[in-house]
Amino acid sequence: MTEAPLLSVRNLRVVYPGDDGDFRAVRNVSFTLGRERLGIVGESGSGKSTTGRAIMGLIASPGRVEADHLQLGDTDLSTITEAGFRKLRGKRIAMVLQDPKFSLDPVMSVGKQIAETHRYHFRSSRKAARQAALEMLAAVHIRDPERVYDQYPHQVSGGMGQRIMIAMMLIAGPDILIADEPTSALDVSVQQQVLTIMDEMVKSRGMGLILISHNLHLVSSFCDRVLVMYAGQIVEVCDAGKLHEAQHPYTRGLLAALPELGHRRAELPQLQRDPAWLIDLPAAVGTAA
Amino acid sequence: MTAPRGWVRQIAGLIRRIAGLLGSVSLTFLGLTCVTFVIGRVIPIDPVIAIVGEKATRSTYERVFKELNLDRPIPEQYWIYLKKILHGEFGTSLMTAHPVLSDLLRVFPATLELSVSALIVGVCFGIPLGVVAATHKGRWPDQIVRFGSLLGYSMPVFWLGLVGLLIFYAKLGWVEGPGRMDVSFDDIVPTVTGMITVDSLLAGEDEVFWNAMSHLVLPASILGYLSLAYVARMTRSFMLSQLRQEYVLATLAKGLSPFRVVWIHALGNVWVQLVTVIALTFGSLLEGAVLTETVFAWPGLGLYMKNSLFAADLNAVIGGTMLIGVVYIVLNMLSDVIYPLVDPRARTRK
Amino acid sequence: MSTPLRVGAPTGWRGWLLDPAPASRNQARLGRWYRAWLAFHRNGLAMTGLVIVAALVLAAIFAPLLADRELAFHQVLEDRLQDFSWLHPFGTDELGRDIYARVVFGSRITLTIVGLVSIIVLPVGLGIGLPAGYFGGWIDSVLMRITDIFLAFPRLVLALAFAAALGPGIENAVIAISLTAWPPYARLARAETMTRRHAEFIEAAQLQGASSFRILLTQIVPLCLPSVIIRLTLDMAGIILTAAGLGFLGLGAQPPLPEWGAMVSTGRAVLLDQWWVATIPGTAIFIVSLGFNLLGDGLRDLSEARSG
Numbered sequence: 045m046t047e048a049p050l051l052s053v054r055n056l057r058v059v060y061p062g063d064d065g066d067f068r069a070v071r072n073v074s075f076t077l078g079r080e081r082l083g084i085v086g087e088s089g090s091g092k093s094t095t096g097r098a099i100m101g102l103i104a105s106p107g108r109v110e111a112d113h114l115q116l117g118d119t120d121l122s123t124i125t126e127a128g129f130r131k132l133r134g135k136r137i138a139m140v141l142q143d144p145k146f147s148l149d150p151v152m153s154v155g156k157q158i159a160e161t162h163r164y165h166f167r168s169s170r171k172a173a174r175q176a177a178l179e180m181l182a183a184v185h186i187r188d189p190e191r192v193y194d195q196y197p198h199q200v201s202g203g204m205g206q207r208i209m210i211a212m213m214l215i216a217g218p219d220i221l222i223a224d225e226p227t228s229a230l231d232v233s234v235q236q237q238v239l240t241i242m243d244e245m246v247k248s249r250g251m252g253l254i255l256i257s258h259n260l261h262l263v264s265s266f267c268d269r270v271l272v273m274y275a276g277q278i279v280e281v282c283d284a285g286k287l288h289e290a291q292h293p294y295t296r297g298l299l300a301a302l303p304e305l306g307h308r309r310a311e312l313p314q315l316q317r318d319p320a321w322l323i324d325l326p327a328a329v330g331t332a333a
Numbered sequence: 334m335t336a337p338r339g340w341v342r343q344i345a346g347l348i349r350r351i352a353g354l355l356g357s358v359s360l361t362f363l364g365l366t367c368v369t370f371v372i373g374r375v376i377p378i379d380p381v382i383a384i385v386g387e388k389a390t391r392s393t394y395e396r397v398f399k400e401l402n403l404d405r406p407i408p409e410q411y412w413i414y415l416k417k418i419l420h421g422e423f424g425t426s427l428m429t430a431h432p433v434l435s436d437l438l439r440v441f442p443a444t445l446e447l448s449v450s451a452l453i454v455g456v457c458f459g460i461p462l463g464v465v466a467a468t469h470k471g472r473w474p475d476q477i478v479r480f481g482s483l484l485g486y487s488m489p490v491f492w493l494g495l496v497g498l499l500i501f502y503a504k505l506g507w508v509e510g511p512g513r514m515d516v517s518f519d520d521i522v523p524t525v526t527g528m529i530t531v532d533s534l535l536a537g538e539d540e541v542f543w544n545a546m547s548h549l550v551l552p553a554s555i556l557g558y559l560s561l562a563y564v565a566r567m568t569r570s571f572m573l574s575q576l577r578q579e580y581v582l583a584t585l586a587k588g589l590s591p592f593r594v595v596w597i598h599a600l601g602n603v604w605v606q607l608v609t610v611i612a613l614t615f616g617s618l619l620e621g622a623v624l625t626e627t628v629f630a631w632p633g634l635g636l637y638m639k640n641s642l643f644a645a646d647l648n649a650v651i652g653g654t655m656l657i658g659v660v661y662i663v664l665n666m667l668s669d670v671i672y673p674l675v676d677p678r679a680r681t682r683k
Numbered sequence: 684m685s686t687p688l689r690v691g692a693p694t695g696w697r698g699w700l701l702d703p704a705p706a707s708r709n710q711a712r713l714g715r716w717y718r719a720w721l722a723f724h725r726n727g728l729a730m731t732g733l734v735i736v737a738a739l740v741l742a743a744i745f746a747p748l749l750a751d752r753e754l755a756f757h758q759v760l761e762d763r764l765q766d767f768s769w770l771h772p773f774g775t776d777e778l779g780r781d782i783y784a785r786v787v788f789g790s791r792i793t794l795t796i797v798g799l800v801s802i803i804v805l806p807v808g809l810g811i812g813l814p815a816g817y818f819g820g821w822i823d824s825v826l827m828r829i830t831d832i833f834l835a836f837p838r839l840v841l842a843l844a845f846a847a848a849l850g851p852g853i854e855n856a857v858i859a860i861s862l863t864a865w866p867p868y869a870r871l872a873r874a875e876t877m878t879r880r881h882a883e884f885i886e887a888a889q890l891q892g893a894s895s896f897r898i899l900l901t902q903i904v905p906l907c908l909p910s911v912i913i914r915l916t917l918d919m920a921g922i923i924l925t926a927a928g929l930g931f932l933g934l935g936a937q938p939p940l941p942e943w944g945a946m947v948s949t950g951r952a953v954l955l956d957q958w959w960v961a962t963i964p965g966t967a968i969f970i971v972s973l974g975f976n977l978l979g980d981g982l983r984d985l986s987e988a989r990s991g
Binding site for chain 2: 097100102130131132133134135138139141142143146147148149150151152153160161164165196198209212213216
Binding site: 360365368369372487488498499503621647651653658661662 | 951958973
């Protein structure tokens with residue numbers, strides 16, 4: 045990769061203070077993102093979602109985000125004010141959440157919610173924003189945009205809701221999309237469809253995508269590169285195609301626990317956790333690949 | 334689904350909802366009449382003596398005994414009572430010698446004027462304060478609003494009224510004292526709505542209006558403060574639960590300002606729950622009015638009931654209780670009707 | 684214990700109490716109480732509430748030591764409506780009785796009313812809510828409809844009507860308040876029961892042949908109690924205010940009892956000249972109900988933090 049990365053992160057930490065000491069939800073995380081599809085896998089509580097939110101500047105107090113270096117294109121995120129950050133969200137970096145049932149405002153029509161992003165970032169007129177929103181709905185393969193525009197979130201299906209979500213997040217043309225478990229709340233039948241649409245949008249716009257998921261299969265088949273997170277830190281980075289060559293015992297354990305079509309096994313091995321995996325790793329691990 | 338069929342289904346849904354509503358309303362109303370019947374006819378040791386007094390002759394006593402149908406079995410007595418109530422007959426007030434219903438209609442507008450003004454104060458200040466408290470959870474604005482609303486929860490309204498009179502009327506002279514207006518303004522404006530501020534405006538009597546306002550502002554603010562306390566507290570807790578929702582995160586991720594996220598998106602969802610709260614608040618204002626009216630000599634329902642209590646005028650007390658109960662029922666019904674206007678999920682089904 | 688995920692964890696006995704991996708059941712239980720206490724302690728408002736409520740209880744118990752009974756009840760007409768002095772810290776009322784002493788002795792009446800109402804309301808509320816939640820079906824519908832009807836009434840007005848029919852007096856005020864205060868407890872108990880009705884430990888007890896009554900009493904009541912008690916603490920303030928309101932209207936405790944609401948009412952006549960006669964007892968009502976509100980609020984925050 046010769047061109048400058050869209051995002052570079054060095055030694056990112058997210059800390060929550062508590063009665064029993066500071067809890068480090070994310071630690072020693074470093075990676076770069078180009079115009080590629082980067083997967084982050086890990087079990088729940090591994091810090092993968094928190095990493096995504098930290099990059100968006102959406103960690104609520106009392107949580108703290110610290111980093112040696114956090115750069116979005118030519119903008120240094122670690123020095124920016126909250127007002128400055130707001131201009132970047134949606135415009136340069138956007139996020140799709142897990143379940144459209146909860147991540148769309150239930151009392152506002154979906155069209156308005158899409159148009160709202162446009163209006164805010166481009167100071168556009170009501171009419172122009174509506175037009176843009178309708179085009180965006182068409183771009184995510186929604187058949188009757190005019191009708192859907194006036195519907196409310198409870199009236200649309202899960203797959204449609206997630207496409208609306210994608211439209212809402214991409215309408216202002218961000219460079220990076222963080223998709224946090226974008227398909228795990230959906231019916232199996234529409235998961236692939238949503239992924240395909242997301243891929244199409246990201247490719248045609250030359251964006252970088254961070255796909256956060258607990259699903260190793262999904263990430264390895266969809267992404268170019270995979271970060272494996274465990275207990276708040278990145279334990280391994282591999283090319284998606286070379287996942288079977290993974291070195292870290294956690295990754296190997298995960299892979300071993302997956303059922304495979306070719307091999308029939310009476311019992312899938314259970315993941316044995318080693319306390320040694322909790323020890324702090326050098327912060328550079330994510331950039332090593 | 335084409336548009337006309339959608340309309341048909343919406344209307345059918347509406348009719349079904351109204352039917353359900355009427356069912357539960359009439360059941361609650363029956364319960365209300367049961368309770369007032371028990372209070373009026375069963376609990377008092379001797380309702381006849383309450384009317385005729387201890388020194389009545391035996392024949393008077395027996396005549397009243399028959400008139401009250403006390404010789405019939407209790408279920409039949411209740412049936413007669415229910416029929417009378419449905420015809421608007423609450424009996425005659427011992428104190429005023431008027432039918433209770435006409436008394437109630439005469440005094441109610443004054444109470445309405447007071448409680449509506451208080452509700453306006455409570456809603457206009459309570460909602461914004463509750464929102465600010467929620468967005469500053471744990472920090473000083475939240476502490477102030479929480480503590481301020483706890484104070485409101487904890488204050489005996491009659492005491493607050495007295496302190497208010499002492500400070501703003503007696504010591505500072507900023508407002509007028511007890512009563513709805515100065516005696517010299519009595520009978521200037523014709524009664525249309527029964528609410529003097531409205532009637533004086535209709536009649537174009539500015540002087541009367543400002544005098545009435547000056548009498549109204551203190552009791553309305555005091556009652557309003559109590560409803561503010563409730564509204565602010567509920568708004569805060571609804572708001573906190575909304576702010577935890579995923580859509581708030583998503584809306585922030587779009588880049589919208591926290592101001593818009595809070596006041597348009599989150600508050601938009603809070604309204605749905607606030608409708609019921611506001612209805613309940615209004616009900617509790619009627620209740621607070623009994624005490625406030627006593628303190629401020631405000632000639633409304635509360636003062637009427639209080640005076641009836643001491644004249645042992647059970648008909649009037651029960652009539653008043655009944656009226657407030659009915660207002661409660663109507664308010665609950667209204668909030669059920671308004672609900673779909675703020676919540677698209679109640680308006681349309683998938 | 685520090686793990687790589689946690690830094691700066693406490694040590695010593697605090698460390699033992701706050702250990703995220705307690706070694707025994709007692710350690711876990713003590714640790715939970717200690718955590719709750721830490722959270723409660725940090726809440727200044729809740730602590731204030733605790734102090735006020737404790738002060739009310741102490742004042743009621745030790746009233747004769749804190750004030751002279753004689754001064755509270757004995758009428759000294761030549762001393763009427765006196766200003767603050769060493770002998771009468773809050774002045775005297777229209778019959779020459781010491782207001783401070785009356786307020787102190789009045790705490791007993793307030794506490795009695797609150798206590799009696801809770802004793803009536805808890806069994807009634809639980810008695811209606813538990814079967815409704817546990818059995819469901821038509822029992823639930825009937826009981827809840829009755830509850831709804833009582834909930835549909837404004838509390839003070841209903842209490843007023845009851846008090847009017849029963850005649851004035853403390854006992855009748857208590858009955859009137861109780862009659863209007865139980866529905867929220869029935870609702871709460873029902874909701875708590877419904878969430879646990881199908882829990883496995885309940886089914887285990889059913890399989891062993893325990894009667895419904897036994898299950899309700901030994902399994903469900905203890906689980907409902909915390910939320911019911913928090914609700915009760917929050918309600919105390921409302922009960923005190925309703926009682927004082929009835930007293931103010933002349934429907935509660937009768938003279939010469941030093942009931943705070945009634946004291947405010949008699950002080951009204953001289954409000955403009957001797958302001959303290961009405962405002963001092965009113966302040967007492969206010970402070971005590973504030974105390975209960977603060978305490979209840981703190982307890983509720985605590986239970987929400989633990990469940991959420």
